[in-house]
Amino acid sequence: MASEQATAIRQDEAAEAGATVLQGRYGVYPDKPLPEFDTPSAKAFAAADRRDPQRALFALICRPDLPPRTNVMRSLKGVQSAGLLPLIEWGCAPWAPAGRQCMMVVYERPAGGRVMAGPGAELRRYDDWEVSKKLVGPLTAALRELTARGVSHRAIRLTNMFYMGVDRETIVLGDCATAPAGLDQPVLFETIEHGMAHPAGRGSGRYDDDMYSLGVSLVLLLLGRNPVAEMSDEALLHRKVAAGSYAALVGEERLPLASIEVLRGLLCDDPAERWTIESLDLWLSGRRLSPLQAKLPKRAERSFPFNGKEYSAARDLGMALAKHWDAAIPVVLDGKLELWLRRALGDRDRADGVAAAVSNATGALGDSRAAAAAMLAKVCMVLDPTAPIRYKGLHVMPDGFGPLLAWMMAGRHDPRLLAECLLREVPKLWLGEREGYSPENTMLAATYRELRDQLRIPATGHGLERCLYLLNETLPLQSGLVAEEYVIDIKQLLPALDGAARRADTKAWPFDRHVVAFLVSHLNYDVGRQLQALSDDDPAMAALGMLNLLAILQWRLGPAELYGLTGWVGGLLGPVISSYHSRELRAELEAEIPRLVRQGSLLALYRYVDNAEQRQADAEGFARAQREWAAAEQEIADLDSASEAREARALRLGQQSAAIVSVLIGLATLTVVTLMELW
């Protein structure tokens, strides 16, 4: 009955007009939402395979303002693995409800529904055999597949697990590609470190973070409920920190003995000791190990009073200092914390670290508030080296800056704190707290340096927008100029701008800060000179910089003809034409540009309007004309001012003339008389 109904729906869907077609094969139906498959960041809609209409599919539509995990999509497309919802296809297509192109991911539609319908929904209790068979087995296979493909899931939670069949025997992991890693994860399913971070700033994390999330899912299934449902995220974090994750979640609950071992292993707060896939394999094959005991943080002999509360562990205190930032600075600066660490906690290393941070802050020149803020960030790192970077209200994992910045800019949240954090090189302090060499950290350090350098330059092509695209390679271009397109690849930029020429105000530039930042971040070519020109105060130089940049793009990536964009840019070259002095040349340029526009070649247009020989000849001709004009002006001034001298000269000339005439007449007469005498 259910199968017949599903078939009827699919046929109906396939016949429906107005479907978006993805990759020429998959129809996605905007008028058939499937809220039961929604994720917090992506809406689900019915989809159909046009070659196989019997196949039940659904599509998730990504938010265009957040970076999707296209590397995960690429890795998982077509993968048929136990425990993974099959990802059939992904790509961009026009999406009518949003009035623009959107990234969409087509999945096979699970027939059995979600394992847990919602965060507060009822949950069926599983026994340890069921957990092992239906969950641990398939999900271990799924995680092995993910690990082999070099991606982490980071969205393992019961509300993102589905029963694949109507018999509800097989559980699969749902989507993990439509939103940044960890964005939709409740704090419950995140490790302590990631739980402390802003949801958008949790970073892609590692495989062991997935193991932890799996452990939390197991706890909930074995208990048949969420044991900490009534607890706030902050309280849950404090409990996890104080008691360890296993104790915080399981508490006094009674669990099957066989499950305790796997739960202790998966919920171990030390990533180095946390169970791996191999440990799960061993456990599944029946080998039993002694359960890991939670390592509780060292407690001080006497507690540290801060902000009306008493703290006896460094990690707890670090959280409190980071939360009450302004109140924490004087407490740290007066040396009480160092003393407490040294005497009450007996942790000389941490005390030395705090002392060094305080000493640096008090001895620093310049902005004392900035130095104090950096000092407290450092102190928080010393107290809890595994915690995210905490700077004022910003809590972000080192690899989470990109998604967090995208989230901030998408939601119009003020990104100044994040920029300040990068400018003050707080991530460098975090890296300084790492022990031993790590290539990842070296790469991160280089990235932070580049981000800082970019933030220091306010010009177009730099700043926060550049950081946004440097950090989020998969983020589509956020420019309003191409708001209807989904430009994720540099090759799509020029066609998108070409299309925008039909809609946009062609008196405005085809560039804004986002377009330039996207272009420069994705173009593997040094365009520093063009960027400099783009920010030039001289409008002609700026227009030439813009044209040059576009021409380079067309030259390197095509397409060969861009009629709309060339026309758009051609109409903006007034300042360039005016930069030539010769009126004849200007007229010639104005006459020639429409012909070049009809060719659709930005390169030809650029070469024509910025011909070096032509420009030099114009400059030389102009300089010559200036000299001629100045010489004429001087001569006119001389003529006007020297009338007396000219009169004197005229008098002298007249007298000389008279003398010459007289002498000539005298000589002529003498000659005549002489001749008459001789004859």
Place this chain on the structure above:
Amino acid sequence: MARKPVGTTASKARRGVGQKVVLVLAGLALVPLVLPTLILLFFGLLPTLAAALVERGPQRYAWVCVGGLNFAGLSPFLFELWSDGHTIDHALAEVTSVLALLMAYGAAGFGWLLYMALPPVVGAIVQVAAQRRGQTLRATQLKLVERWGSDVSTQDAG
């Protein structure tokens, strides 16, 4: 550089004085021979002498103007003296001849008129030429502006 031999300048000066003395003596020796000519020239060229004495300034053209025509007017009588007997009596007869004096002095007067009339004419011609030049220069400037724009008149532009 080679040194000049000592006493070269002094010997040149001595040689110059000696030559002048020789020339003066030769001239004095010739005076008895050309005295009739000198008498005629002296009286006939009195206007030229007067013009040379009257004119002041660094550049003197009046005596040239007067002298040129004055000599032209006197020249027939000078030839007549040379051809009809180069004697003092003949010379005195010529200088007392009304016709000769009229011709010599009349020509000198014409020369003076020339000296007075020509400078204003030349001044007018120079003024007209200056105006024409100014108009040409302004036309050139206008063409430059038409071809290169008004920036051409500023030295720092471009």
